[in-house]
Amino acid sequence: MAPGATVYVMPAPRFKTIHLLLAFRQVLGRSAVTKGALLPRVLRRGTRRWPDRRTLAGHLEDLFGASFGTSSSKMGDHQVIEATFSSAAPDALGRSGWRTAGSGPAGRAVPIHGASLLAMAFSDPAPPGPEGASLTTGGLRADYVREEKDGLRRDIEAVSDDRMSYAHYRCVSEMCRGEPAALHSLGYSADLHDIGPPELDGFRLGLLEAAPAAAYLVGPVDDVTADQVAEVLAREIPALASDRPRAIPPSAPHRRPGDEREVVEHADVEQARLVVGLHTGVVLGDEQFAAQVVYNGLLGGFIHSRLFRRIREEAGLAYYAWSRVMPAKGLILISCGIEAGNYRLALDLIRGELASLGAGDFTGDEFGATRNSVLALAKARLDSASSLVYGHLEALATGLELDEISPWRELERVTEDAVREFASRPVIDTVYLLAREPKTGAESAPSGRETWPADQGSEDPLGE
Amino acid sequence: MWRRKGFYNRHASFAARFGAMDALFEADGRVWEVPDGTAHFLEHMAFETSKGSALGLFSRLGVRANAFTSHTSTAYYFSGTDNFWPALRQLVELVVTSRLTPKGVDDERRVISQEIRMYEDSPEAKVFEELLAAMYRSHPIRRRIAGTLDSVASVTPDTLLRCHRTFYHPSNLVFVAAGDVEPCRVFDTVAAELVRLGADRPGPGLRRLYPDEPALPARPRVSRAMPVKRPSFLVGFKDSPVGSGSPHDASFGREITLNLVVEALLGPASGLYDSLYRDGLVDDSFSARYTCGSGFGHVVAGGTTRDAEVSSERLLEGISRLRPKGIERADFERKRRKALGQFLGLFDSLEGLATLLIIYRMRGIDLLEYPRVLGALAAEEAERTFQELFRPEQACVSAVVPGE
Numbered sequence: 001m002a003p004g005a006t007v008y009v010m011p012a013p014r015f016k017t018i019h020l021l022l023a024f025r026q027v028l029g030r031s032a033v034t035k036g037a038l039l040p041r042v043l044r045r046g047t048r049r050w051p052d053r054r055t056l057a058g059h060l061e062d063l064f065g066a067s068f069g070t071s072s073s074k075m076g077d078h079q080v081i082e083a084t085f086s087s088a089a090p091d092a093l094g095r096s097g098w099r100t101a102g103s104g105p106a107g108r109a110v111p112i113h114g115a116s117l118l119a120m121a122f123s124d125p126a127p128p129g130p131e132g133a134s135l136t137t138g139g140l141r142a143d144y145v146r147e148e149k150d151g152l153r154r155d156i157e158a159v160s161d162d163r164m165s166y167a168h169y170r171c172v173s174e175m176c177r178g179e180p181a182a183l184h185s186l187g188y189s190a191d192l193h194d195i196g197p198p199e200l201d202g203f204r205l206g207l208l209e210a211a212p213a214a215a216y217l218v219g220p221v222d223d224v225t226a227d228q229v230a231e232v233l234a235r236e237i238p239a240l241a242s243d244r245p246r247a248i249p250p251s252a253p254h255r256r257p258g259d260e261r262e263v264v265e266h267a268d269v270e271q272a273r274l275v276v277g278l279h280t281g282v283v284l285g286d287e288q289f290a291a292q293v294v295y296n297g298l299l300g301g302f303i304h305s306r307l308f309r310r311i312r313e314e315a316g317l318a319y320y321a322w323s324r325v326m327p328a329k330g331l332i333l334i335s336c337g338i339e340a341g342n343y344r345l346a347l348d349l350i351r352g353e354l355a356s357l358g359a360g361d362f363t364g365d366e367f368g369a370t371r372n373s374v375l376a377l378a379k380a381r382l383d384s385a386s387s388l389v390y391g392h393l394e395a396l397a398t399g400l401e402l403d404e405i406s407p408w409r410e411l412e413r414v415t416e417d418a419v420r421e422f423a424s425r426p427v428i429d430t431v432y433l434l435a436r437e438p439k440t441g442a443e444s445a446p447s448g449r450e451t452w453p454a455d456q457g458s459e460d461p462l463g464e
Numbered sequence: 465m466w467r468r469k470g471f472y473n474r475h476a477s478f479a480a481r482f483g484a485m486d487a488l489f490e491a492d493g494r495v496w497e498v499p500d501g502t503a504h505f506l507e508h509m510a511f512e513t514s515k516g517s518a519l520g521l522f523s524r525l526g527v528r529a530n531a532f533t534s535h536t537s538t539a540y541y542f543s544g545t546d547n548f549w550p551a552l553r554q555l556v557e558l559v560v561t562s563r564l565t566p567k568g569v570d571d572e573r574r575v576i577s578q579e580i581r582m583y584e585d586s587p588e589a590k591v592f593e594e595l596l597a598a599m600y601r602s603h604p605i606r607r608r609i610a611g612t613l614d615s616v617a618s619v620t621p622d623t624l625l626r627c628h629r630t631f632y633h634p635s636n637l638v639f640v641a642a643g644d645v646e647p648c649r650v651f652d653t654v655a656a657e658l659v660r661l662g663a664d665r666p667g668p669g670l671r672r673l674y675p676d677e678p679a680l681p682a683r684p685r686v687s688r689a690m691p692v693k694r695p696s697f698l699v700g701f702k703d704s705p706v707g708s709g710s711p712h713d714a715s716f717g718r719e720i721t722l723n724l725v726v727e728a729l730l731g732p733a734s735g736l737y738d739s740l741y742r743d744g745l746v747d748d749s750f751s752a753r754y755t756c757g758s759g760f761g762h763v764v765a766g767g768t769t770r771d772a773e774v775s776s777e778r779l780l781e782g783i784s785r786l787r788p789k790g791i792e793r794a795d796f797e798r799k800r801r802k803a804l805g806q807f808l809g810l811f812d813s814l815e816g817l818a819t820l821l822i823i824y825r826m827r828g829i830d831l832l833e834y835p836r837v838l839g840a841l842a843a844e845e846a847e848r849t850f851q852e853l854f855r856p857e858q859a860c861v862s863a864v865v866p867g868e
Contacts, residue, residue, distance in 0.1 A: 014470030016811045053741070057733030061798040064805030088808035143742075150744050154770055158694035161768075163585050268691035268868075270584040303530075304523030313517070316574030319582055337582050365524070372526025372546070379545040380473040385812070 004246030005213040007233065009226040010388055010404065016092040018111050018219030019385040022118040022233070023082035023393060024211040027248050028074065028180035034152075034187025035195055035203040036079045040070035041148040042140055042200065043083065046126035047117070059117075063110055064088050068117060076251030076283075076328025076397040077180035081207065083121045085114035086385070089220045111221060115229040118215075119236030122208060128197070140197045140204070149192050156189045160267065163434060167273035168333060171432035172326070174263050175277040176254060181329055208239050212246045214396060218385040250399035253283045253330040257429040264433045272435035274343065276334040276350055278426040284327045285400045290410040291422040296325050296332055297370040298362055298419070299353060304369060306353040307334065315349060317342050328397045332426060340435040347431065354428070360420035367416050378408045465640070465647040466817060474548045474643030475814040476650075478559045479539035479822045481638070482506070482631035485604040485758070490671040491630045498627060499618045501576070501611015504533040506624050508572045510540065512563045518554060527551045535605055536757050537638075537826055543815060548645060553657050559637065560663040562628040569621045580610050587768075587864045588749075591696040594686050595764065595862035599700050601682035602675040605760040634658055635667040640821045642814040674759045679704050681860035687772070689867030697772035699779050700860040701853050703754075703761030715756065716829045717837050718849065722754035722763065724799040724841070725850045728791050729783060730765050731799070736782040745775040757827065763853065772863035780861075783854050791850055796843045807834050 001007065026032055050056040060066045066087030073080050090108045128139045160166045169184060176182040217229050234241040257279040282288045293301075300307035300323030311321035321336035338346050356362075381387035382404060395402040484504065488497045510531065511518040522529040527544030529551075540559055542551050583589040593608055600606040610616075630636075641650045658664055681702050703722075730737055730752040740746040749767035756762075769775040810817050824831040 014468065017809045053738050054733050054735065057731070058798065061733060061802045064808075065802030066805065086809070088805040092808045092811075147742055147744065151747055154694060154744070154747070158692070158768065161587060161692045161694055271578060271581040302523055302528070303519045312575055313571075316571050317578070319575055319579035337578060339578070339581075369520075369524040369526070373523055373528065376526040376545045377528070380543060383471050383473045383812075383814070 001230070001234065001240055002242050002244055002246055005240045007215045007217065007226070007230045008392060009221065010216065010218040010385075011221055012218055012385070012388075013220045014383070015219045015385065016089055017086055017385070018089045018114070018221060019216070019389065020085040020111065020114045020118055020218075020229070021082055021216040021389055022122065023080050023214050024122075024207045025075075025078045025080050025214075025248065025397065026207070026211055028077055028079045028183045028185075030183065030188070030191070032203070033079055033183050033185070034191040035200055036081050037072045037185060037187040038145075038148060038152050038192070038195060039200060039204055039207075040072050040081050040083065041152060042144050043121045043125055043204075044068070044070040045141070045144045045148070047120040048124045048127055049120065051126040063113055066110065066114065068114075068121075070121060072185055074181065074183075074185035075394050076326075078248070078251055078328075078397045079185060080393060080397075083118045085118055087114060091220055111217065111225050112228050112232055115215075115217075115232040116236060119233050122204070123237045125204070140201045142197050145195075145197045145200055149195065152186065153189045153192055156184075156186050159184065159186065163267075163269055163271070163273055164335070164337070167275045167432060167434045168335065170263070170265065170434070171275035171277045171333065171430055172331070174261065174432060175257075175279070175331060175430045176329070179252070179255065181251075208237055210244070210246055212248055212396075213240060214393065216389045216392070218388055251283075251328045251397040253281050254279055254429075256281070257427060260428045260431065262431045262433075264435070266437040267434055269434065269436055271337045272340040272343065272433060274336050274338055274346055275432040276347070276428060277430040277432065278332040278334065278354075279330070279429040280332060280422075280426045281330040282422070282425065283330045284395050284398045288418070288422050288425075289327070290407075290414045291418040292325060292332075293411060294367075294371055294374055294414050294419050295357065295422050295426070296323055297374045298357060298366060299323050299332070300334060302370070302373050304373070306357070307336070307350065310349045310353060311336055311346060315345070317346050317349075328394055331429075340433075340438070343433055343435070351428075354426065357423045358426070360423060362419075364416065367419065371411070371414065375408065375411055378411055465650055466642040466814075466821065467644065467647060468642060468811070468814065469644050471644050471814065472545050473543055473814055474545065474641070474645055475541065475543045475818055476548075476552055476555055476641040477539050477541035477639070477818045477822055478555050479537050479638050479640075479826070480559065480632050481536065481636050481826045482538050482627065483534050483536040484607045484609040485535045486631065486672055487604050487607055488673045488675075489630070490673060491668045495673065496626065496630075498623050499611060500607045500615040501609070502619055502623060502627060503538055503631075504610050505569075505572070505576060505616065505619045506627055507531045507533045507538045507540075508576060509564045509569065509624060510558055510562070512565075512568055513554075513558050513561065514563060518558045521554055522551060525551050525554075529555075533609055534823075535607075535609060537822065539819065539822055541815070541818065548643075549653060552641075552650070552653055556654055556657040557661060559632060560634070560658065560661050562625060562632070564621055564624055566621050569619070569624065573616060573619070576610065576616050577613055580613055580616065583610060587690055587692050587694075587696045590688060590690060591698050591766070591862050591864045592764070594688055594864075595698045595700050595860060598683040598686040598862060599681045599702050599762060599860040600760065601678055603677040603760050604674065605757070630668050630670055633667045634663055636670065638822050638825045640818045640825075642818045672758070677759060680857055684859065685861045687863040687865060690864050691868065692864065692866050694768050695770070695772040695866060696766070696768050696864040697775050698764055698766035698862045699776050700765075700862070701763040701858045702860060703756065703763070703853055703858075715827065716824075716833070717841060717845075719754060719756055720803070720834070720838055721841050721846050722849055722853065724796060724803060725791060725846050725853075726752045726754055726763055726765070727799045727802070728795050728846075729786060729850075729854075730779075733798075736779070736786065739782070740775065740778060743778075744770045745778055772865055776861040776863065780856065780859055784856060787851065787854060790847050791843075793843050796846055800838060800841065803838055804835060807838070
């Protein structure tokens with residue numbers, strides 16, 4: 001495999017399913033993010049061998065209901081463009097007593113079929129038919145590109161329909177303005193106009209040639225299967241086997257914050273969404289990272305944490321109130337759904353807890369319970385293929401290769417003093433509120449649907 | 465108990481057969497009707513115990529606890545890698561004992577109000593709620609799980625205590641554990657704890673009352689405007705309920721058969737799905753499932769769309785065109801094969817598996833019989849249920865459209 005292209009094998013004999021993932025990464029940028037969001041949608045429509053949804057779905061049914069999907073997502077300053085495959089493991093199928101003779105391939109070869117499908121999705125997509133006739137080999141089907149552009153445009157226009165995730169995106173986008181992580185991972189509908197099949201196919205070939213690539217194989221697999229999977233990937237995507245190095249700059253920690261900012265936006269919502277973004281600057285791989293995880297546990301990671309107790313249990317202001325770490329950016333997001341009229345009250349409670357933890361004001365019991373919970377969660381992740389894979393991928397964004405156990409070991413070593421030392425670091429960078437516009441005086445509230453244009457946040461934060 | 469050797473995580477669920485559907489019942493010689501959202505309210509209150517909030521106790525043990533309420537049950541559960549045994553005893557105690565106070569109830573009412581408001585902003589939740597309310601005239605499956613701001617306001621501590629006494633009795637509870645733990649020790653621990661807490665008293669003689677429900681949807685069409693950018697639609701087909709006297713296996717078989725039928729009609733490999741997708745009428749959010757329980761059964765299919773009316777029309781037309789053709793035998797066999805593979809996949813999620821084991825146990829069904837029942841299904845039966853359920857008059861459409 002080329003430098004920057006690696007197959008990671010995570011043997012887990014305890015699982016009854018196998019999971020495969022093939023991912024390419026690029027730095028988020030206005031010129032490429034929309035293509036990065038569009039490409040996986042087009043690729044999942046079919047390959048040369050299974051050129052449409054129906055034949056592809058039939059192939060998956062023959063593989064005992066295996067699932068196949070593609071997507072793009074944001075990890076720190078990077079966009080991850082991925083294809084995944086999972087299916088019942090060959091051994092589990094054998095033991096089920098189900099007769100596998102007859103139609104379809106034998107169960108044992110399922111992981112190989114999966115690897116081959118993932119690779120072909122990227123390297124050998126459904127070729128243009130007569131409609132998009134192209135004399136050169138390769139290329140993408142124009143009808144697929146057109147349909148997926150329409151679908152992506154509708155997704156982009158509806159991002160604010162999921163109020164919670166929209167509020168999180170807006171807060172992060174405000175905090176990270178000027179950084180790649182400010183961009184929405186779905187891209188921008190204004191940019192779709194200029195993307196046709198040739199542009200998108202050029203983008204695909206660029207990824208295959210030069211983008212860092214990671215493949216994962218998780219489940220009850222032996223070395224022979226792992227080797228076969230690696231061979232299939234290298235055969236189907238020859239560029240992966242070349243010596244040409246694949247590298248992009250690692251995701252950078254959030255820059256130092258300026259003064260605390262308040263961003264209030266209006267929409268016709270029953271429940272107001274409050275998101276408080278904290279700057280910590282501590283990312284995966286930093287010495288203080290494990291202390292940050294325990295700190296977040298004290299603050300809002302669990303239902304025994306401060307935020308849940310103060311905001312929900314004691315004050316009754318919210319149904320959910322939690323915080324979470326963004327490991328690749330050095331940020332902590334606090335999130336709760338409240339009545340708009342309780343905004344100041346909820347914010348004061350949050351400030352109070354930040355100040356209290358900042359002053360090192362927590363008990364040994366509280367620390368012990370939190371560390372136990374954090375450790376149990378870290379260990380439980382070993383039972384989840386997706387946690388294993390995405391945890392590893394997120395670390396790759398910061399230029400780090402995690403093994404399965406080290407996060408757990410580091411958490412085990414965190415002391416009360418280490419958390420107290422860390423607790424003075426978090427500062428509020430941005431307070432974001434999504435709420436109904438208060439009705440004041442003669443001014444009528446604008447319609448909720450038009451409060452933000454669909455491309456809110458699309459001013460070019462990178463100055464490209 | 466489902467033992468999974470080699471797993472780090474260990475999980476236990478303890479569930480009461482008390483959900484949003486159980487709003488009208490007879491117990492202790494009289495009939496009771498409770499407000500919508502009562503079962504869910506009781507779930508919120510259950511974490512108060514003699515030793516303070518059980519959430520704090522669980523967290524000191526390093527386990528994650530939570531609960532959920534559905535139309536048919538309320539389940540309490542925890543997952544963790546260590547301290548399984550003390551957490552297990554705590555779980556049993558919080559379910560079979562009740563420590564609620566009037567002040568606690570009032571405080572929790574505010575939290576639940578925020579939860580209800582959150583659902584009010586969700587087009588996905590609204591379009592589904594409205595579908596059930598339109599499809600059923602009186603069956604309690606139409607009741608909202610969390611209730612409304614008004615119905616929750618009328619829940620009193622007495623109501624909650626009455627329901628606890630009636631429904632949280634061992635005769636109405638199901639327990640499941642999953643992970644790498646010794647089954648005998650699990651059962652002994654739970655049994656000993658029930659005796660210690662005095663929960664082995666006689667049961668309340670509970671009888672659930674379901675009003676008569678017409679065979680056809682109460683309203684064929686319902687639409688609602690919400691301040692969203694993108695419409696949503698759901699098409700439902702109302703099933704005539706399998707008689708309560710029928711063998712559990714028959715109801716399980718029918719459920720699995722109908723899900724294979726739904727997969728053949730509307731699954732990702734179907735021509736109908738493909739044509740709707742290519743015209744932008746359905747997207748990744750699309751799902752289609754058959755669900756059933758006491759006195760109800762329905763197929764629900766839909767998701768977000770560019771045009772709710774065109775999508776539902778096209779879906780209904782498509783099904784009408786397919787009915788005379790029926791389901792191909794080979795296609796049915798492929799769906800069967802797919803269903804088996806997906807069933808095996810369940811076993812890698814302890815939480816998901818435990819939840820399903822409970823849901824089916826409450827219907828008197830052993831989930832682990834799935835491969836056997838699946839293997840024994842007849843293709844002719846699929847054809848018959850297809851013709852029976854997907855008649856146009858059984859259809860019901862719910863839409864959420866952008867607007868004030």
